Every structure is written in structure tokens, then in C-alpha cells.
Amino acid sequence: xxxxxxxxxxxxxxxxxxxxxxxxxxxxxxxxxxxxxxxxxxxxxxxxxxxxxxxxxxxxxxxxxxxxxxxxxxxxxxxxxxxxx
Numbered sequence: 001x002x003x004x005x006x007x008x009x010x011x012x013x014x015x016x017x018x019x020x021x022x023x024x025x026x027x028x029x030x031x032x033x034x035x036x037x038x039x040x041x042x043x044x045x046x047x048x049x050x051x052x053x054x055x056x057x058x059x060x061x062x063x064x065x066x067x068x069x070x071x072x073x074x075x076x077x078x079x080x081x082x083x084x085x
Contacts, residue, residue, distance in 0.1 A: 007032075
């Protein structure tokens with residue numbers, strides 16, 4: 001059974017979400033429903049860990065930008081070098 005839900009969101013986010021939903025050929029309502037279903041489906045006792053990025057999206061808070069991108073790039077390059085030896 002479908003129930004109506006009213007959300008108050010930033011207009012720019014709504015516009016971007018509508019474009020995204022249109023590109024994916026899904027309604028905005030279905031997109032939000034699928035997202036809410038995915039974050040509430042798992043039992044809290046599961047060993048699945050939600051990434052910091054997804055947590056930041058769901059909380060509306062920005063991720064800290066204290067990552068050292070140069071080191072990350074070098075680590076990834078080294079990983080690829082080892083993988084494709």
C-alpha cells in the first residue's frame with residue numbers, strides 16, 4: 001500500500017534529483033523509496049558496514065577532507081602495478 005509523504009528539501013537538490021531520476025528512467029518517488037528501503041533493510045546485527053560517504057549522504061553532513069590524495073593515488077598505482085605484473 002502506497003502512502004503519501006511530504007518532504008522539505010533544497011530546491012537545487014530536488015532539481016538535480018529529478019534529472020538523475022529521469023536519466024535512470026525511474027520516478028523520483030521510486031528512487032527515494034528504493035534508497036530508504038536499502039538503508040533500512042539490513043539488520044543492525046549484520047556485519048555490513050556502511051561507508052563514510054553513504055553515512056554523510058544520509059546524515060546530510062559533509063565528509064571531512066583530511067585525506068591525503070597524493071598518498072591514495074600512489075597506493076592505488078602501486079596496487080595496480082602489483083595486480084598486473
